[in-house]
Structures are given as C-alpha cells and as structure tokens.
Amino acid sequence: MIWNREIECMPREKMRVLQGEKLKRIVAHAYNNSLFYRRKFDEYGIRPEDISSIDDIVKLPFTVKHDLRDNYPFGMMAVPMSDIIRIHASSGTTGKPIVVGYTEKDLENWSEAVARCLTSFGLDSSDLIQIAYGYGLFTGGLGLHYGVQRIGATVIPAGTGNTVKQLQMMSDFSTSALACTPSYAMYMAEKMNKYDIPVDSLSLRIGIFGAEPWTENMRREIQDKLHIKAYDIYGLTEISGPGVGGECECQNGIHISEDLFYPEIVDPVTLESVGPGQRGELVFTTLDKWGMPMIRYRTRDLTTLNYETCECGRTTVRMGKILGRSDDMLIVRGVNVFPSQVESILLEFPEYEPYFLIEVDRINNTDTFQIQVEVKPEFYTDKINQLVRIKERLTSRIQNVIGIQPEIKIVQPNTIERSTGKSKRAIDHRKFE
C-alpha cells in the first residue's frame, strides 16, 4: 500500500519542479523571518531571488549543529513563539541540548511523513501499534504517535521500560506492530525466551525500528526471533524526527519524503556535491517546515542516495545504510581517512575479521598510520610468506583506496575490542598545539 501515491510515485522531473517551488518559498521565509538565516545569507551574498529551481540549492550556505547550540533555545525560530505549538529537544552527548520548534503545519507534515512510512511497512487502520519509544522531549514517542493516529491505527502509548509489562500488553492487546529501538527489540526477544512466552502466542507481525544504526545481521536475528518483518525508520530531531524516511516492503533502502526533506550528498571536505550513487555526507533541507526551517543541514551521516525507481513503485529517492559519521574522519598526511572505508575494505578480504583499530601519531613531523587487524583463525599457516602476502595485499588495497600507505599490524585473534555500539575504531595520538 502507498499512503500518498501522488507524491511517492511522482515522476522525478515533476518532483524536482515541486521541490524547486517549495525551496523558493522556504528560503524567502527563512530570509525574511529568521535573523540567523538573514545574517548568514547576507554574509554569503545570497538573496532569495537567486533561487529559481532546486538546482540553485548549491548556492546556499550550510547549517551545522553548532548553529543550533549557539542559538539555544529559540534563536533559530522563524515564526513568533505564539505560532510554535510544540518543542522537542535532543540531549546530545556533549554540551547544551538542541531545541526544535514546530508550527501546526509542521506537525501535520511530520505526521504525513510518518504515515507514509507506516503504510510502506504494511500497516493500516486495523493495526494496533505499541510505541515503546520514549515520550517527552525525545521525538521518537510523539512522532510515531501522531503518525499512527494519522493512518487511523490504534496507538498503544507504552513508552519505554518495564519490559514485563510491555510483553503483557503485547499479549493482552494483540499488538500487531512494535515501535522501538532495534536493540530494545532484541532485549524483548530475550525476555520472552526467559519467561517462556511463545512468540506465536503474540499477534506481532511488524517492527518499526530506528533511532540507532543497526546491521542486516541484527535485522535477520530480530526477524527470526520475533517472527516479524523488521523495518528501518530514519529521522533526526533537527529535521523533524522519525519518519524523514523509511523502508518499503523491498527492504532495500530508505525512501525519503523528499517533497518535505530534500536530501543531498556532499563531499565532507570540499562540500561539493558528489555524483549520483557516490558516498558522502547527507545534507537535508526542510522544504516545508516553517517554525524552524533547516537549510542545507549537515547531518554528519555518511551514506549514498539511489534515484532509481524502486520495485515497490515509489519514485522517491532511497538512502543507503549509514556508513559512518563524517566527524569520525581523520586527516592523515593531508588525506581524509574514514574508519568506515577501512571497514569496507576489510570486508572484501575473506582472510580478515571485520574488526580493526586505527592508530595515528606524529613522529618526527610525519604522521604514522597504523591499522591493527586480525587474521581469521582458519587462515593461519606455517608459511610466513603467505602471511606476509596477505598483509601486503591489504596494504596495497588500502593505499589504492584511501591514498596513503598504512602500516598493517596483524594482532592475535580476539585482541581487538568487539562492540556493536560506538566502539572506538580510531585513536589519534597527535598533539596539535
């Protein structure tokens, strides 16, 4: 099922025209009503009249997370506070939280975006959806909540925590879909096992998972354990919240509601647009968000965009998996190094485990670039030359891809820290004074 066929299956050229019109409107609104954007555009010598189509978006300056912090709490609003009917905030791991505000229309648009996602997961008004995201300043709970109401399904506003009670509700209410973080879904599956609750005694069929990155392996595990289809829903507070994009039944990329949230991919260093399908930093412009418009907001998420029409019939652009964060980037001997590049190279080699640790230092004014890797146990041999060759092949592959020669250090099995979360993948020992 498709919630908004007109938009979601719109021919691409028509979509670009629509996006261009919306961009003109929102840029004029931002310039005329937000001191922040007016100053910024003036500084870059940009006037709203310079924008006549979506292609002109590249003329606009970027917005970064710092801007939101510097203008805490309400400095980025582009409407009077009397028109703001809700705020949300994201704690952020460092420093002040960031605050976002929504007008009535903004909330409507956000709910529309979530409704599209839910429909593409196969949900409709007959479903009972248990929302186990946090309610409150976090966008997860209320964002999903309003989307579920929009499609006319039943909200079970469970909130977070109290897993036993969650399972009880799921069983008593015949919950058909669960919305939570993928790691909480794994935890629930474990608890079900512990309390001997047979999966098939539940009516669960769909999982709405987001708010943290997860792998295909995790998806398989969750699907197997909970006997559901597990879908990824993507979003970020700065752009609205969950529902900026979501997967369809093909589970092959996240469809972005690009009439509302226009995505670009740029090189994180030069900030130039990259070609279609190429990896870079994801940048969003909110085309229809009035309370706090975001113009070319740098997400720091590294990914790719795919503009081909999906098998599901939707023409909306699909975003790939998040491949890392551009702020993980290291500059070594003047070259940009992303830990995610090393990871994807290691995955090409059957001989290596996918774990690694990059260590960078500066010795005698030269950067050192060491990568610790593990050879898989079955590839150990008595032939030292064979190990040397395995090492040399990796060295030259990394040199070709990244552009500088690494010092590969093979360490014993199980030496490198395994962690599914934000494991430390690079250590920079250099001191810049």
Added chain:
Amino acid sequence: MLIRQISVFLENRNGQFAGIARLLGENNINLRCFTVSESNDFGLARILVDNDDIDRTYNLLKSKSYGVSINNVVYLESGNVPGSMVKAMDKLSEAGIAIEYMYAYAESESSISHIIIRAADNEELADQLISGI
C-alpha cells in the same frame, strides 16, 4: 615419514614466545623442538611436541587466542654419514619440489640428526622420495 607440526603466530612484542613456553610447561607439554622465524613485524614459532600431545597443544593454544595452525612436514633421520643430506636434496630438486623451509635438531645421547623439511607443495611425494634413502 610425515609428522604434524604446530605453528603459532607471534606478535612483535616482548615475552610472546615466553608466554607460549610457559603455557605448554604449565600443562606438562614437552617442547621437543622449535624454531622461530620472523618477518618485519611478526614472527612464527614452529613447534614439535610428542605425538600424544599434538591435538591437546593445538586446542590449548587456540583456546588462549593464539593464531595457530597444524600441518604435515617431512621428517628424516640422518646418520652422521657425510653426504646423506645431499641425496635427499637431490631427490627433491630432480622431482621439481621446492623447499619452503627446513630445520634440524639432534639429541645429545644419539648420533642421529633429525631433519624437518617443509616442501612448498606435494608433501606426500616429497616424503616418498626421501623415505627411500
């Protein structure tokens, strides 16, 4: 005769080999012979232990997260007779079998040297050729 040899990957840091020797000692495994070779930044210890201890040694090292492998090598006993090594080498080179590495050890109460040969490939053929000597 083909015998089984254990190889252990050694990171280039202090006390690596000592760690292995201690582990085997604590588990009553007698290191009959070993050799260590190194590349730029890592080494490889090749170890011979008593037949009955081979699997135990391998599993023990593996359980302690060592990079370990097991393979066949050609074992040759050579009396202290001049020229006996040459014969063996000639046989192999005539058959076009390259030698990856070799090492030898002797026991003090015996006049026999024990020679270990690792053919680059075709270990069985190498063994057949040499055992006829």
